[in-house]
Amino acid sequence: MSLNMYLGSADVQTSSMNQFCIQTIQGMEEAIASIDQFALNMSLQGKAYQTAKTYMAQTFRPLAQGIIYLCEELIRQNDDYPSEFRSQVSTSDVIEHEIADQIVEINRLIRRLRELNDITPMVQATILIYEGMKRILQQRLEKLHQFNVTSRSNYDTAFQLADCIVQGLAQVQGGKGFNSETGTFSTKGMELGWVQQIHKFPYILKAHEQYGEHLEKYPRDVDKIIAIMKYEEKHTEYLEQTNEFLAPLEVKDIIEIKYLMYTAEEPYRTLAMKYLDEVKIASLEGEKSFFLDSDNSITYIVERDRTNARGAYFTFFHELGHAIDYNYAKEIGMDGFFSNNYRSNGNTLAEYMHGDVKNKIQFALKDEINKEVYDDIDMKAKTKMINNITESFIYTGPEDNELTSTETDLYNIIQTKLSQDLHPDEHHNASDVYGGVTLNEIVGKWGHHKESYWIDLDTGERTNEPDKEGFASYYGSIMIQDSVQIESVTDYLPNSKKHMNNMFKSMNEGVNK
Structure with a gap:
């Protein structure tokens, strides 16, 4: 079936429909004012009045606001459609097909409203709006499939909002919410998801205004964008430096990283943003990502991080963890990194890490040496063997620990077992x-596998402890909100984790000061 598109007639009907929408907006604004006045009327006391005030604010007020949003959206689309048609199709009348699906949807909504038991003035006004939408849509004809593709979704947002309003009207019609036995009002038992959707509507519009091109490609990102916008409305302290720091990245990456930042718990969220005016992204190219303290910069290979086996954008927050570690130390006048120097109960993070590894090795050795095959060895000898093997694992410098053949066998068993246990990505x-x-005697899939990272190959002396890396990785796991990775730290590095939590607590106190 073909319909005629008469631009002149469409303009007249658009003007008429817009005028009706304007009048409806005025009526709903008056309704909201009355609801607000009722809520603020201090002379109306008692349980019935108080519950009625709450009920009106929770139901009828968002309904009226939703109708206003709907009318405003209709006016926008009504105004845009003829101009888009003229610019994309023709300045004269044309004939085309395909808006029947939109008309069917309008008819469905009208039918649902007319099936309600109680046709209130608000319901009747909504029906009139939908009938007006149907009349306008019946004039919407496309000449070209290209225009059809680009314009057929114009009213999708209005349809979604209209559906929320229908749900809301169905919830409140017929006196629902009033308990005649108690003489009070309540939303208990009501499905109020439509209220959240109505409140969300202005943010949806704003999201499409600011990220329209991105949302065409990634429509599912709208909720993340809304969360970002809501956060940035209330928290502006670090917004400018955050935007400047992330500017080299693509929009998709900025959205994903901001969402992880803004939804993180404190103090991790604030720490993620606090030092971004000190740090810069130096490059997005290279073999690997790294933080360079000499010029306070991060080289970040974002393409790899999008599909990181440890979680998307883990590396970003890992390197940012290094930057936080360094810049907080600098801020409080400490040389090097905070993770190198901070002590709890007299111990550094490196000392706790050595202790955790030692404990895990000894536990594994005790479990192994208590097997039947070692029953001919007395307890004192077993203890000595456990200590000898453990000392051989823990690298403290260029020392050779001689092991017996039995100890060597046990060493190899524990080395294989723990390395295999640590292989899954969550144990990175x-x-x-x-x-x-x-010194990579026990190591899984992830690590700094070159000995030169940990020691001077000429002297054998240790040049790096695992404290900085462990701290940065712990921060990265927290920021991507991976509970499995955090549980791994609890299992393999329990005392180190407590120490790092104390570090964050100390940092938070310093930031707040």
Whole structure:
């Protein structure tokens, strides 16, 4: 079936429909004012009045606001459609097909409203709006499929909002919410998801205004964008420096990183943004990502991080963890990194890490040496063997620990077992730390596998402890909100985790000061 598109007639009907929408907006604004006045009337006391005030604010007020949003959206679309048609199709009348699906949807909504038991003035006004929408849509004809593709979704947002209003009207019609036995009002038992959708509507519009091109490609990102906008409305302290720091990245990456930042818990969220005016992204190219303290910069290979086996954008927050570690130390006048120097109960993070690795090795050795095959060895000898093997694993410098053949066999068993245990991606932090403590004798898939990272190859002296890496990885796991990775740290590095939590607590106190 073909319909004629008469631009002159469409303009007249658009003007008429817009005028009706304006009048409806005025009526709903008056309704909202009355509801607000009722809520603020201090002379109306008692349980019935108080519950009625709350009920009106929770139901009828958002309904009226939703109708206003709907009318405003209709006016926008009504105004845009003829001009888009003229610019994209023709300045004269044309004939085309395909808006029947939109008309069917309008008819469905009208039918649902007319099926309600109680046709209130608000319901009747909504029906009139939908009938006006149907009349306008019946004039919407496309000449070209290209215009059809680009314009057929114009009223999708209005349809979604209209559906919320229908849900809301169905909830409140017929006196629902009033308990005649108690003489009070309540929303208990009501499905109020439509209220949240109405409140969300202005943010949806704003999201499409600011990220329209991105949302065409990634429509599911709208909720993340809304969360970002809501956060930035209330928190502006670090917004400018955050935007400047992330500017080299693509919009998709900025959205994903901001969402993770803004939804993180404190103090991790604020720490993520606080030092971004000190740090810069130096490059997005290279073999690997790294933080360079000499010029306070991050080289970030974002393409790899999008599909990171440890979680999307883990590396971003890992390197940012290094930057936070360094810049907080600098801020409080401490040389090097905070993770190198901070002590709890007299111990540094590196010392706790050595202790955690030692404990895990000894536990594994005790479990192994208590097997039947070692029953001929007395307890004192077993204890000595456990200590000898553990000392051989923990690298403290260029020393040779002689092991017996039995001890060597046990060493190899524990080395294989723990390395295999640490191989899964979720154990990446422990894998790196264990590799650092044991000079990669015990290490899983992830780590700094070159000995030159940990020691001077000429002297054999240790040049790096695993503290900085462990801290940065722990922060990265927290920021991507991976509970499995955090549980891994609890299992393999329990005392180190407590120490790092104390570090964050100390940092938070320093930031607040």
